[in-house]
Amino acid sequence: xxxxxxxxxxxxxxxxxxxxxxxxxxxxxxxxxxxxxxxxxxxxxxxxxxxxxxxxxxxxxxxxxxxxxxxxxxxxxxxxxxxxxxxxxxxxxxxxxxxxxxxxxxxxxxxxxxxxxxxxxxxxxxxxxxxxxxxxxxxxxxxxxxxxxxxxxxxxxxxxxxxxxxxxxxxxxxxxxxxxxxxxxxxxxxxxxxxxxxxxxxxxxxxxxxxxxxxxxxxxxxxxxxxxxxxxxxxxxxxxxxxxxxxxxxxxxxxxxxxxxxxxxxxxxxxxxxxxxxxxxxxxxxxxxxxxxxxxxxxxxxxxxxxxxxxxxxxxxxxxxxxxxxxxxxxxxxxxxxxxxxxxxxxxxxxxxxxxxxxxxxxxxxxxxxxxxxxxxxxxxxxxxxxxxxxxxxxxxxxxxxxxxxxxxxxxxxxxxxxxxxxxxxxxxxxxxxxxxxxxxxxxxxxxxxxxxxxxxxxxxxxxxxxxxxxxxxxxxxxxxxxxxxxxxxxxxxxxxxxxxxxxxxxxxxxxxxxxxxxxxxxxxxxxxxxxxxxxxxxxx
Numbered sequence: 148x149x150x151x152x153x154x155x156x157x158x159x160x161x162x163x164x165x166x167x168x169x170x171x172x173x174x175x176x177x178x179x180x181x182x183x184x185x186x187x188x189x190x191x192x193x194x195x196x197x198x199x200x201x202x203x204x205x206x207x208x209x210x211x212x213x214x215x216x217x218x219x220x221x222x223x224x225x226x227x228x229x230x231x232x233x234x235x236x237x238x239x240x241x242x243x244x245x246x247x248x249x250x251x252x253x254x255x256x257x258x259x260x261x262x263x264x265x266x267x268x269x270x271x272x273x274x275x276x277x278x279x280x281x282x283x284x285x286x287x288x289x290x291x292x293x294x295x296x297x298x299x300x301x302x303x304x305x306x307x308x309x310x311x312x313x314x315x316x317x318x319x320x321x322x323x324x325x326x327x328x329x330x331x332x333x334x335x336x337x338x339x340x341x342x343x344x345x346x347x348x349x350x351x352x353x354x355x356x357x358x359x360x361x362x363x364x365x366x367x368x369x370x371x372x373x374x375x376x377x378x379x380x381x382x383x384x385x386x387x388x389x390x391x392x393x394x395x396x397x398x399x400x401x402x403x404x405x406x407x408x409x410x411x412x413x414x415x416x417x418x419x420x421x422x423x424x425x426x427x428x429x430x431x432x433x434x435x436x437x438x439x440x441x442x443x444x445x446x447x448x449x450x451x452x453x454x455x456x457x458x459x460x461x462x463x464x465x466x467x468x469x470x471x472x473x474x475x476x477x478x479x480x481x482x483x484x485x486x487x488x489x490x491x492x493x494x495x496x497x498x499x500x501x502x503x504x505x506x507x508x509x510x511x512x513x514x515x516x517x518x519x520x521x522x523x524x525x526x527x528x529x530x531x532x533x534x535x536x537x538x539x540x541x542x543x544x545x546x547x548x549x550x551x552x553x554x555x556x557x558x559x560x561x562x563x564x565x566x567x568x569x570x571x572x573x574x575x576x577x578x579x580x581x582x583x584x585x586x587x588x589x590x591x592x593x594x595x596x597x598x599x600x601x602x603x604x605x606x607x608x609x610x611x612x613x614x615x616x617x618x619x620x621x622x623x624x625x626x627x628x629x630x631x632x633x634x635x636x637x638x639x640x641x642x643x644x645x646x647x648x649x650x651x652x653x654x655x656x657x658x659x660x661x662x663x664x665x666x667x668x669x670x671x672x673x674x675x676x677x678x679x680x681x682x683x684x685x686x687x688x
Contacts, residue, residue, distance in 0.1 A: 173203045177210055180217065189225030193218055212238075216247050219254055223261070232258045249284040256288060260295055268295050286316035290325050302332040313348070323349050323356035330365060339369040360390050364399065371402070380406050397423060397430035404436065408443070417443050437463065438470035445477055454481035472498065472508045479515060488519040495519065510536050510545025544596055547573040551600050558607060567607045573600035578627050598624050598631035605637065609644055618644035635665040639674055646677070655681050 180195030196218035203211045219234030235254040242248050256275060259268035272295065275288040293308030309329035316322060330345030346362035346369075353359065367382035383399045390396055404419035420443070423436035441456030461474040475498045482491035495516035499509060517532035536545045554569035577597025605620030621644060624637035642657030654677070661674035 171198070171202050173199045173207055173210055177214055177217075180214070180221075184217065184221050184224075187224075189221045189227075192221040193225070196221065212242055212247065215241065216251060216254075219251065223254060223257060226261065228258050228262055246283075249279060249282060253284050253287055253291075256291060260291055260298075263298070265295065265299055283319075286312065286319040287321060289316060290319070290321035293325060293328060297328055297332060300335070302335050305329075305332040306336075317352070323353040323358040326352075327358045327361060327365075330362065334365065334369055334372075339373045342369050360386075360393055360395075363389065364395050367399070376406065391426070397427035397432050400427070401432045401436060404439075408439065413443055413447075434460065434464040434468050434470050438474055441474070442477065445481065450481040450484045454478055457481065466501065466503065472501075472504050472512075476508055476512050476515075479512065479519075483515060483519055483522075488522045491519040492516055492523070506540055507543055507545075510540040510543035511548070512545075514545040514548045542576055544577060547576040547596055547600065550576070551596070551603070554600075554603060558603075563607045563611050567604050570600045570604035570607065573597070574604065574623075574627075595631055595633065598628035598633045598637075601628065602633050602637055602640075605640065605644075609640065612647070614644040614648040617641075618648070635661055635668045635670040638665075639670040639677075642674070642677065646681075651681055651684065 176195055177199045180192045180199065183189075183195060184192035196214040199214040200211055200218070203214075215234065215238045219231050219238060222228075222231035222234055232255060235251045235258070238251040239248055239255075242251075252275060256268060256271045259271055262268075269292065272288045272292040276285050276292065279285045279288075289308060289312045293305050293312060296302070296305035296308055306329060309325045309332065312319065312325040313322060313329065319325070326345050326349045330342045330349075333339070333342035333345060343366050346366045349356060349362040350359050363382065363386050367379045367386060370376075370379035370382060380403055383403050386393075387396060387399050387403065393399075400419050400423045404416050404423060407413070407416035407419065417440060420436040420440040423430065424433040424440065427433055437456075437460045441453055441460055444456055445453035457474040457478040461468075461471055461478070464471060475494060479491045479494040479498070482488070482494065495512050498504065499512060499516070504512075513532045513536050517529040517536075520526070520529035520532065533549050536543065536549060540546060550569040550573035554566040554573065557563075557569060558566035574597050577600060601620060601624045605617050605624065608614075608617035608620055618641045621637045621641035624631065625634050625641070628634065638657055639661045642654045642661070645657065646654035658674040658677045658681070661668075662671050662678065665671050
């Protein structure tokens, strides 16, 4: 009822605006209809075009013809497809010749397209292309035929249609969009070089087209998907410079920042993360960028600045934010690093009262809180924290930390087998965790935990001359924690263990791996010395 009253009021307002004459200003009403159509108010537009059709004078046939076609277009875009079909059919019947008639014929094809009537749309559009070859309607039909195939994921046929559009109708309004979809079709078929060539054609042939922006982005995306990361970063950097305010820019800057962060180019990463949360503060990626920026400062050793940044991050995005609890975890760690255990305990205890906290973060936070209590000589409270982890979250990484701590105590007291048992419990928990290596939030907190536990167990076996067991445990570090910085040492020590068992060739094989695979490490140098000694032994024999 409200909409009907609003429409009547709007029409009356038009008549008032154009005077109380017997003959309404149909041109003015038509223009108002076009304005409503361009704003996306399709129902209003249809009603205004209807007024033009019903009230125009006999000598206004031209504007009536325009109103019939515009009304059908408004019905099509308003997704009143059956009415649109009737409108186009009525137009063709009343006006069987002319350019507007061809547009109406295309409109019928678009009705079939929007209904996703694949067979009928294909047949109709192909018919238009054949019958009206060389006209604007033919190139429009060629584009929509390609879109029909693309929409239905028939990418091979889409490639044929979009290639025909590019070859036969290079001056078409749809030519840049057609090339973009051609590239997308190749991309979806994993033919990345062909996709890139299509995208590059847009930039070369239509440098002012709006599709250039998406073409450049997609060139980077295709490199990224293909695994050519450095090429992708080069393109993404060009994109960020050329389109700094694009809706895709936040995502692109984030990709660049992550690339530099993972490759230890910390200053570059830091600058891009800051750009992201400063220039794109409304982006869903801004919070994560803010957090990682703070973490980079934390890792540099500037605990006071890091503390301010983590608090800023937590306050800016609130408790519903993705990084809220991580930020508070690190804020507490900053206090611990500065020796301010009271404030560390305060922030940990307050955060742990929030029931929404991630269980893994809660476990690690409880562990650190326990360590803070130990430093405050409040041993009972510390043990309570540790016991709560083992009771509530026995398979958490916080529990693994406790087992490493206990293992260290047993090892110092000479109870090596008890130490090994605790180290292996910690390693088992860690290696069973499904932590993605590209998780820049949590994995960075506990990245080396499992490898450390596994290596400690191996070191214990080695110390009591159980070399076979030691070699086995060292190789577990290599194969189960392959990203760990401890891998070169573990591989070297596996060689030492089998060498101590008398298996010289197997030892040499381990040393060769260290020498060739980790040439920049200190363990490579030690491996070379071991190989030389083994070669001398073999020579003397």
